[in-house]
Amino acid sequence: MDKYSRFKIASILFIMVALILTTGFTYPSPSADSAILIDSVTGRVMYSLNPNLKKPMASTTKIMTALLAIEHGDLNSKVKVKKSSVGIEGSSIYLMENEEVLLKDMIYGLMLRSGNDAAVAIAEHISGSVDEFVKLMNKRAKEIGANNTNFVNPHGLHHQDHYSTAYDLAIITREGMKQDFFREVSKTKLWVADRDINQYFYNKNDVLWEYKGGDGVKIGYTKASGRCLVASATRDEMQLISVVINDGNWFNDCYEMLNYGFENFKPALLLSKGQFLKEIQIINGDKEKYNALYDSDLIIPLKEGEKDKIKILVNLPDTIPAPVEKCKKLGNILVFLEGKLLYTKEIESSVDIKNKNVNLSIIDFLYKIFK
Template sequence: MVKRVFSFFILLTLCAGARAGAVSAKAYALVEAETGRLITGANVSERLPMASTTKIMTGLLACESGRLDEEFVVPEEPLRVEGSSMGLVPGERITLRDLVYGLMLESGNDAANTIAYLLEGSIEAFAEKMNEKAENLGLENTHFDNPSGLDGPTHYTTALDLARLGAHAMQNEDFADIVSTWEKRVPYNGIQNGRRLVNHNALLKQYEGTLGIKTGFTKKSGRCLVSCAKRNGVTLVVATLKGPDDWNDHRSLLDYGFSVLRRTRLLRAKPDIQASIVGGVKDTIRCSFDEENLEASLSDKELPQVKTHILLRPFYYAAISKGQKLGEIVFTLDDVVLVSRPIYAAEPVEPISPSKLKGLLRSIFP
């Protein structure tokens, strides 16, 4: 499969003159979630503080740790932190999953620090992991000093990086399930369901199709927000930084995105794909690929620009078994990979027998 790495995406802005309505945010980016390509934005590469939208990365790393259902004892040191809290008590036992609920719904800085200590031993070590992940995702204008989003000298992101981080995080099923939850009951210092957590993301109640993901605010950063919504098969992610009217900004930008993009089949006619065979009873064989749900979220103007790439070797040596993977079919838009599928042999090919091979050679070289 062609690897979808966000750092290699070429930015694509649709209808440069046809933007959403007036946006209050200093910087914003609307991206198509499957590809991470830019639909519209402003100051998308300006480095700005991100406040608690930082917790998207913290929560993602926790969800990817493989330890979500492991129970931990809450240490005292990470609870010495200012700002929002889920009300953790030193010495209480809690699962990592419930910590992530407290992190993403109540925006608990105590949860963020506790996750860092439990998984990596310190704030600094966890921040290193956050930055490693950002680098792996190609988020070149993002740097983390801490897991909570409190202001730091080198704690920054951009609207585009943040939107793409959000799109990537929403691909994790545990993460997506947590941030889509409006209210959750978790234990409080041994009392079952003793702690009530309520999501700060009002769009979950106010905008049809909203899936998550995170709010943020400090005096330095102003209001920050990342949202994800899906309608009619199209999934969008919006990030706004320094947005005093962020709820309305997101409604406007999401409305614009859904008005521009629609779910579209990529194949008008199935291509006839054949592979060349050497040393077999056949010179060529038919190939196939899975055509089901071969779709992408595109504008009407984009569809004619989609290119199909059939990636096969010049030839294959027999024997070939039916269903053997031979290559790949890839659909791209301005070098951004939309969809890729394996190409398989639709029929087997046996190698030519030694006697037939000798006869063939005699006919060629009498």
């Protein structure tokens, strides 16, 4: 090696050491084929490695299966187990033909014990057949924006046409986290199902025990996919989601990405619960105006100095005609960081607004004439 090459290598090492000493962190270096770290609120990518590489994803498939079961099913309905869902290879909750199990118990068995039989039973309960459920999975994936994902089954057993990406798994998980029950299941360490046997579901996800603030989500493994992990954690009102695909060091690499996020992004309160957004005039309503308020605290992880670069656009009408039903979409807010859209949320009416009483309308009309 000549003198110039040695000098070049030494310079690079010096810069790397200097960055570590001045910033106090090391940049993530997962050994995965594909990896990503995102913020659960906005979906902002904080770190990525080959995020759109299509790979088999094993049982992390079940994140979508759980999401659809929650969105389309009655959690307290009973799932009658068909012969076709009994004895599925791989992880199992040991369903028996004609057994009736609450859908919520099936979802716990799906996510905690990674029951492949539970996945098939859920699919048949929601859509009538696995094939129809798979169509629903792919349709929902496109709606979420997971455009590099294709499902062939609800459990993740290997098939050459069954694949996803680190980015797609992250945003599917983010969609799941919008559901209260999904969040509850993801962080549950032990669930006792309403069954006579095999009712104890222990969570296989070590994130819940090993990582401070760990609250999800799903592990997966087949020989073809390697070790796959979707991990989430919440600290200081920030929830981050990390994903690795085909990673022998799966847990530690997810922890390293989560550490990077928590160390370099801090929670920024952009809007407070009950904060006034806009006064909207009501046409022919029993109320003359409606004050649109923000319904919760909007806390977004930001790097140092970024809060001053945030712009919030309130996109609401000046007037709306009565009647206005509660939860009617009125408009939205748009949050921009340095001119790029970071986050958007629909603004809904918090009350019912009825049409103005006919007699009052006549009186009001006459008053305006004679005035």
